[in-house]
Amino acid sequence: MNSLVHQRCRVYTTEKVTIRILEEWCKGCEICVDVCKKHCLAMDILGKVKVVNVEACNKCLLCDVLCPDFAIAIE
Amino acid sequence: MRASVGLMQGNEACARGAIVAGCRFYAGYPITPSSEIAEELARLLPQVGGKFIQMEDEIGAMGACIGASLGGVKSMTATSGPGFSLKQENLGYAIYTEVPCVVVNVMRGGPSTGLPTSPAQSDVMQARWGTHGDHPMIALAPASVREVHDCTIRAFNLAERLRTPVILLYDEVIGHMREKVELTDPSQVAIVERPKPTCPPEVYLPYKAGEDDVPPFVRFGEGYRYHVTGLAHDERGFPTQNPRVVEAHQRRLHRKVERHRDEIAAYETFMLEDAEVAVFAYGITARSARAAVRTARSEGLRAGLLRPISLWPFLDLEVGKLAQQVKAIVVAEMNLGQMIYEVERAAQGRARVAAYQKASGEPIHPEEILAALQEVR
Amino acid sequence: MRYEVRISGEGGQGVILAGIILAEAAIRDGRNVVQTQVYGPESRGGATKAEVIISDEEIDYPKAGRIDLLLALTQEACDKYSGDLKDRGAMIVDSSQVTALPPGGFTLFALPIIETAKEKLGKGVVANIVALGTIAALSSAVSREAIEKAVLARVPTGTEELNLMALAAGFELAGASSQ
Amino acid sequence: MFDYHEYFRSEMMPHMWCKGCGNGIVLKALLRAIHRLGLSKDRIAMVSGIGCSSRLTGYVDCNTLHTTHGRPLAFATGLKLARPELTVIVITGDGDGLAIGGNHLIHTARRNIDLTCLLFNNQIYGMTGGQLAPTTPEALFSTTTPYGNIEPNFDACRLVQAAGGTFVARGTVYRAIPLEKLIAEGIQHKGFSFIEVLTTCPEIHGRRNKLGTPAEMLQALAKTTLPTGVIHQASGPEYTEAYDGIIAKAQGRT
Incomplete structure (x- = not known):
């Protein structure tokens, strides 16, 4: 539902889903990591979110709607 | 409305002047001795398609006034001393965000609740410095019912022309008294509208001023989407703490008023040509001063009167010139020392500056000013 | 010449309206005029007053202070507001209400204003208009034509005749008194 | 495809809210609601006060007013009266709307003027560094209640309902999709709509009171004992429409 196509995003994609991460805007609150029941997301050593298992994403959109920093988008 | 002669109250003249000036929004809160302005506008505004609202407090009234003005409607609020104190924060907001509006203060005795039904002239410094921060200010002080009407129109014209609040200051006596007035046909009155942008929305900068230091204004909802904030802001209207931008903005606000000083400045001189002593008096006190000058002349004392109609910006040049001409200036005011300090500053020691001050809740009587003139002759 | 009139009585007697009508009559005569009154707690109940200054010149100081003509409809108003009546001024009092008079060199007219309104006209509320009639008749403040027109312009529709009768009754009282 | 960025002022982003602050989640829900209703940016005015949440107006590309x-x-009342055709959305916080601005809240509700008010309740004065708010729970700590808060707190929804508001709702940032729906309903409602949003302040409030990680604070909102959803809805004369009646009467048209 959220698109970040115009931004400098890191894109993770499969046939089912595209996850875009706008690292610049991520403040590292970890909300997305904590709410993801499929453990698709994790924090990198710089404290930014990264996708560790794009295959597991079931598009529940929790990370998308709960990221307070507009840094993650699920298509 | 046509040109008319009739009996009119000061506060009523203010309300009628507002309608002629194109005021179509009033927000206020009841307070003596200004309430008749609200009562009159509650009746008149809907007749011309305008809107009146009695707000829950003075602060809200000032806020609503600014909101309506951003909606593109000429707006006004009126109050008296204590209410004027409450409005100060939002008044500063209107100055900084350059939202035109007219604020009337019908002065009564203070401080605090003071004398609700008695006159004073003790808010002239509050008008100048009541809101915090460094800012310019425009204030007009009419001395008759007719002048209340005309100054209200002028206040709107200046507010719209310069995108800034303008204060109208007069006292309880002028607000409440009824007087014979002869009003000009409203169709003959010059009405000023706020400057509009000529550029398309994409390049519009809400706080970028032209050569006259006044940025063009566009009301909300016309496709020119922009931000208004009381935080220090740049030409786009966005908050900034960049010292260079902040300083430039502050200086432009001052320059905007200063460079239009001649447009704002208004005063009346009475028997001043060959005067050796002069009275400096405004509002109701100027009427007593005029009577005193007449009597002084009949007794052989060459007295004259300088009556400022615009109080702020202060008439430095005019007072400076007066100080070169006369040997003494009596500053008569219904407070224990406010405008006298401005007169002293402008006189620069070139003439003696003497005070006649009164803070009893009664207007100064002509005989009191006459005695003061005789003392300095 | 500056001419100062003070109309006094108690709240509800229409004293302020009488002041406004007098002022408007003076304007009809082509003169300058300022009208003031008391506001606030002082105007609620008890004594109240309206003042009218009439002049051919510009009126600088707008407050009355040397009264040429004082009208008092109550004893309290008379006591409270007669202090600055000029030595040779005129005082009109309601004869049924005002019995104790202040000392002074004024000319006194004690007239049954309220009684006339109540009994002759059947409406106590028009006492203020009767009073205006006496003022117009006993002073040169306003012309009879002007005061008649001013009354007609201010009173509620349907009461014009009653008010004109009240005004005439005032003139009559004054005429009887000055004969 | 919907893109939040279409509604941003790019020069103002990213926003200034702290790590984990719930305000961004409310902003998202608001933008989705606006998108869902198909409102034109030119016809929306957003008016805010002072505080963390009130900074929201700086980020949205519409007619925005960041007030005192x-x-x-x-x-907003003045603006709406001047331009009834605009959709006016008011952004306020618990300190802004319930403490210093409490008087305006009850009277705006009483008038039933067609504004939509989003009150961000994060239980604390965040912008000024964590002082007691009228919504701070009892016994919690703030910089001005170093020994614990002894003041009962406020139920904003009951207040607004009692004052005459005709649409009263409460949502949380944890239930962000229902929140979006509440906001959309509030905007569509004719009259004064009030939506209290329970949000989180992990940096200033959460840390001091050991309320857990940002995610834990979000999840705790799911367990709020306060009623959520639409709490009260009624119909009544809307103020600007009622005033049109006054104009008609004054002009002798009725």
Whole structure:
């Protein structure tokens, strides 16, 4: 539902889903990591979110709607 | 409305002047001795398609006034001393965000609740410095019912022309008294509208001023989407703490008023040509001063009167010139020392500056000013 | 010449309206005029007053202070507001209400204003208009034509005749008194 | 495809809210609601007061007004009366809207003027560094209650309902999709709509009171004992429409 196509995003994609991460805007609150029941997301050593298992994403959109920093988008 | 002669109250003249000036929004809160302005506008505004609202407090009234003005409607609020104190924060907001509006203060005795039904002239410094921060200010002080009407129109014209609040200051006596007035046909009155942008929305900068230091204004909802904030802001209207931008903005606000000083400045001189002593008096006190000058002349004392109609910006040049001409200036005011300090500053020691001050809740009587003139002759 | 009139009585007697009508009559005569009154707690109940200054010149100081003509409809108003009546001024009092008079060199007219309104006209509320009639008749403040027109312009529709009768009754009282 | 960025002022982003602050989640829900209703950016005015949440107006590309502390409803009332055709959304916080601006809230509700007010309740004064708010729970700590808060807190929804508001709802940032729906309903409602949003302040409030990680604070909102959803809805004369009746009467048209 959220698109970040115009931004400098890191894109993770499969046939089912595209996850875009706008690292610049991520403040590292970890909300997305904590709410993801499929453990698709994790924090990198710089404290930014990264996708560790794009295959597991079931598009529940929790990370998308709960990221307070507009840094993650699920298509 | 046509040109008319009739009996009119000061506060009523203010309300009628507002309608002629194109005021179509009033927000206020009841307070003596200004309430008749609200009562009159509650009746008149809907007749011309305008809107009146009695707000829950003075602060809200000032806020609503600014909101309506951003909606593109000429707006006004009126109050008296204590209410004027409450409005100060939002008044500063209107100055900084350059939202035109007219604020009337019908002065009564203070401080605090003071004398609700008695006159004073003790808010002239509050008008100048009541809101915090460094800012310019425009204030007009009419001395008759007719002048209340005309100054209200002028206040709107200046507010719209310069995108800034303008204060109208007069006292309880002028607000409440009824007087014979002869009003000009409203169709003959010059009405000023706020400057509009000529550029398309994409390049519009809400706080970028032209050569006259006044940025063009566009009301909300016309496709020119922009931000208004009381935080220090740049030409786009966005908050900034960049010292260079902040300083430039502050200086432009001052320059905007200063460079239009001649447009704002208004005063009346009475028997001043060959005067050796002069009275400096405004509002109701100027009427007593005029009577005193007449009597002084009949007794052989060459007295004259300088009556400022615009109080702020202060008439430095005019007072400076007066100080070169006369040997003494009596500053008569219904407070224990406010405008006298401005007169002293402008006189620069070139003439003696003497005070006649009164803070009893009664207007100064002509005989009191006459005695003061005789003392300095 | 500056001419100062003070109309006094108690709240509800229409004293302020009488002041406004007098002022408007003076304007009809082509003169300058300022009208003031008391506001606030002082105007609620008890004594109240309206003042009218009439002049051919510009009126600088707008407050009355040397009264040429004082009208008092109550004893309290008379006591409270007669202090600055000029030595040779005129005082009109309601004869049924005002019995104790202040000392002074004024000319006194004690007239049954309220009684006339109540009994002759059947409406106590028009006492203020009767009073205006006496003022117009006993002073040169306003012309009879002007005061008649001013009354007609201010009173509620349907009461014009009653008010004109009240005004005439005032003139009559004054005429009887000055004969 | 919907893109939040279409509604941003790019030069103002990213926003200034702290790590984990719930305000961004409310902003998202608001933008989705606006998108869902198909409102034109030109016809929306957003009016805010002072505080963390009130910074929201700076980020949205519409007609925005960032006013003085506690006064956005008063400014918005003037603006709405001047331009009834605009959709006016008021952004306020618990300190802004319930403490310093509490008087405006009850009277705006009483008038039933067609504004939509989003009150961000994060239980604390965040912008000024964590002082007691009228919504801070009892016994919690703030910089001005170093020994614990002894003041009972406020139920904003009951207040607004009692004052005459005709649409009263409460949502949380944890239930962000229902929140979006509440906001959309509030905007569509004719009259004064009030939506209290329970949000989180992990940095200033959460840390001091050991309320857990940002995610834990979000999840705790799911367990709120306060009623959520639409709490009260009624119909009544809307103020600007009622005033049109006054104009008609004054002009002798009725």
